[in-house]
Amino acid sequence: MKHLKICPKCNAKLKLRSDGETQYCDVCSYWTKVGTARLDSIMIFT
Secondary structure: OOOOOEOOOOOOEOEEOOOOOEEEOOOOOOEEEOOOOOOOOOOOOO
C-alpha cells in the first residue's frame, strides 16, 4: 500500500511506526494511517 513521504502540515519527513499501520511526524506530531491522510486540521469556509 502507498504511504506519504512528506508531512502535509510542516513538510518534514514522515516515519513509519513499528506496527506498520501508522505514520507520524516528529516535528509537528501529525499522524495518519498508512494509505490515508487525515484532514481534520483543514477547515473549509463557504
